[in-house]
Amino acid sequence: MTFQQVYGYEPSVRYSAPGRVNLIGEHTDYNDGYVLPFAIDRRTVASIGQRDDRLLRVASAFEPDAVHELSLDELDPSRMSGWSAYVFGIAWALCEQAGADLSGKSGFDVFIESDVPVGAGLSSSAAIECAVALAFTDLWDLGLSRKQLARVGQYSENHAVGAPTGIMDQSASLLGEQDAVVFLDCRTLDTAVVDLALESNDLEVLVIDTRVEHAHATGGYKARRDSCERGAAAMGVEALRDVSVDDLPRAQELLDDETFRRVRHIVTEDQRVLDTVRTLREQGPRAIGSLLVASHESMRDDFEISVPELDLAVETAMAHGAVGARMTGGGFGGAAIALVDREACGTITDAVTSAFAAAGYREPNVFTVHAAQGARRD
Incomplete structure (x- = not known):
């Protein structure tokens, strides 16, 4: 199905935005912390x-028989549901969050196609939001910056879609660059582009999509966010960003065991992001493997968002020579990433596929991704 087949005429313009992989820094974004994703x-x-x-x-293209419609005069989350809320929600959030005045503006016909895997933790939702947000701000001549559009995308996902996500996904999708990661301070929205240099080091990022689907709007993600807010309140800080590794002994005294472990993941993960940025700049990508593995162990043991399929993917990749590996995304399913030598891609793919078969799991979808440019008018 194409735009022309649905609407009976050719589109006037196309915009696109990428999914993202988070190299390191999981669940730190809504705690005002640091993240290191790439488009x-x-x-x-x-x-x-x-x-x-x-x-x-x-x-x-993924729901070819349905056309959803809403007037610009009726934009309200109560009138939005399903995947189309990712589009309608952007128009609403441009008004609500960014103060855009859409009176006198005319509407659009929109057709969405994507090769970002859905449910794999690669942020297919933010890719829709960012392509649409960039298109609407250009076509309605709203004059908003990409950092403002990241806020609009997050606001829409939180309030129109109902998923309590941070701002990382939209920032990566809007600000990404070739063979580089986006070092984002989620409190200030300051960004720095850090060279990944995978190309020159003959390294690849292998995505292992477990095909265990997750849904952010459901309980596990929200429960983790609530734990973090309780921990910050007990520590007397605005957000867990303000707690350092040196503060953890005091946190352990103040908090129950589960809340403490949630807090410990966030605090140590923030530190791992800073350490990864420094290591990339000083030593290059081959030196970050142990940080990736430590991140996975923290998510598995302290934040408890991994699943057996993700653990098996990481363990198998490491046993067959990966530089580093970790689950990526919100957890409870989705994908793991492995940093691997280019010539080892086939071997590690085969090993993971065999391990999943032996464990009786669904066959994983394993593929390489490259750090790419952010949202653009095509």
């Missing part, structure tokens, strides 16, 4: 045609 060479494309009325119509 990937899997993209979502929004094809758009201008209308002469106030209607927004949305269709997609």
